[in-house]
Amino acid sequence: MGYDSLPRLAHGREERSRKSENSWATSIYDYAESLPRMEILRLDSLHAALRETPLAEWAGRLPDTLPARWWSRPHGDRERWRALLASLPPPPAGEARLDADRVGVVGRAPLDAAMREELTRKLQGLHPWRKGPFELHGIHIDSEWRSDWKWRRLAPHIQPLHGRLVLDVGCGNGYHLWRMAGAGARHVIGIDPSELYLYQFAAIRHFIGAAPVHLLPLGIEDLPARLGGFDTVFSMGVLYHRRSPIDHLRQLAGLLRPGGELVLETLVVDGDETRVLVPEGRYARMRNVWFLPSCGLLERWCRRIGLRQPRVVDITATTCDEQRATAWMRFESLAQCLDPGDPERTVEGYPAPKRAILIARRR
Numbered sequence: 001m002g003y004d005s006l007p008r009l010a011h012g013r014e015e016r017s018r019k020s021e022n023s024w025a026t027s028i029y030d031y032a033e034s035l036p037r038m039e040i041l042r043l044d045s046l047h048a049a050l051r052e053t054p055l056a057e058w059a060g061r062l063p064d065t066l067p068a069r070w071w072s073r074p075h076g077d078r079e080r081w082r083a084l085l086a087s088l089p090p091p092p093a094g095e096a097r098l099d100a101d102r103v104g105v106v107g108r109a110p111l112d113a114a115m116r117e118e119l120t121r122k123l124q125g126l127h128p129w130r131k132g133p134f135e136l137h138g139i140h141i142d143s144e145w146r147s148d149w150k151w152r153r154l155a156p157h158i159q160p161l162h163g164r165l166v167l168d169v170g171c172g173n174g175y176h177l178w179r180m181a182g183a184g185a186r187h188v189i190g191i192d193p194s195e196l197y198l199y200q201f202a203a204i205r206h207f208i209g210a211a212p213v214h215l216l217p218l219g220i221e222d223l224p225a226r227l228g229g230f231d232t233v234f235s236m237g238v239l240y241h242r243r244s245p246i247d248h249l250r251q252l253a254g255l256l257r258p259g260g261e262l263v264l265e266t267l268v269v270d271g272d273e274t275r276v277l278v279p280e281g282r283y284a285r286m287r288n289v290w291f292l293p294s295c296g297l298l299e300r301w302c303r304r305i306g307l308r309q310p311r312v313v314d315i316t317a318t319t320c321d322e323q324r325a326t327a328w329m330r331f332e333s334l335a336q337c338l339d340p341g342d343p344e345r346t347v348e349g350y351p352a353p354k355r356a357i358l359i360a361r362r363r
């Protein structure tokens with residue numbers, strides 16, 4: 001089955017019967033029994049998809065290298081999430097929508113009230129939904145972040161993704177992975193060490209069905225230093241969490257093939273190319289924020305490590321419309337991180353969040 005037909009792919013009972021023809025089409029429902037044995041990762045299909053690419057050897061080694069890590073630090077909710085996933089009803093027939101703001105599936109027929117209630121309750125069991133939005137058969141997963149806004153800001157500036165091998169470092173629950181596939185990428189791999197996101201991704205995949213998309217529960221430090229095989233590498237919302245931002249940029253560059261494109265999104269501060277904010281303690285209530293450079297300094301860091309033509313293409317202040325609490329993310333959000341008397345400041349007195357998108361090329 002060609003990936004080109006993906007957006008019009010039909011789902012339903014007939015699809016599950018094609019399981020032996022196409023492992024992509026296997027629904028989670030079918031292999032619930034084997035979920036504990038890592039079937040959720042689908043490493044076989046990843047290896048098959050990456051055959052004859054510079055990533056083939058790495059993908060072939062994953063079944064040996066990943067399980068130890070996967071088992072060594074199970075999240076306390078793993079069994080609950082696994083059971084939720086295994087209990088999802090078979091995907092009703094519908095059309096996948098990967099190139100829409102609300103990624104998901106439009107059903108051929110509306111869900112009946114009981115099914116809608118059951119599905120909503122199960123998806124809510126994977127709370128908090130931070131990235132999205134998604135829409136599955138009329139159920140709108142209104143996530144904390146309007147991740148589609150970030151996609152709209154960056155999409156006009158990047159090399160067309162059609163036919164490219166793409167990596168998204170720190171991909172969260174994979175919202176942008178689907179958008180990348182929707183933009184025609186040959187194959188998209190996301191890595192994120194947060195276990196809940198893997199289950200959210202798998203729940204969405206259960207309904208969307210076949211797609212050239214994988215999410216692996218890895219940190220960037222788990223990837224070979226000079227993999228050098230991706231046409232485009234994204235790192236969005238990760239740099240400021242790294243203690244050593246220049247090392248992060250070097251790692252990203254090493255994952256690209258020569259001439260490949262880096263798309264980096266991060267928090268920045270105003271000021272000239274010598275300015276960087278290192279918060280004394282928390283920043284916007286986040287404990288793990290280390291470096292917020294000016295745009296000029298970010299570009300200089302990229303030039304220093306040998307990236308070509310680094311340029312900031314967008315700077316946007318984050319608003320409480322883009323990041324907010326919803327029924328699908330009921331914890332505190334941006335509004336509670338800003339000074340109630342001065343929304344230009346965080347509660348700690350630092351400049352309020354402003355994010356930049358930078359594009360660069362590997363030599």
Ligand SMILES: C[S@@+](CC[C@H](N)C(=O)[O-])C[C@H]1O[C@@H](n2cnc3c(N)ncnc32)[C@H](O)[C@@H]1O
Nearest residue numbers: 169170171172191192193194219220236237238
């Ligand atoms: C602010 S979120 C950004 C999510 C998404 N990229 C976006 O832009 O909406 C940062 C993500 O980085 C992930 N992360 C944290 N440490 C990481 C590491 N060492 N390697 C890769 N991802 C990491 C977190 O789990 C989290 O999902």
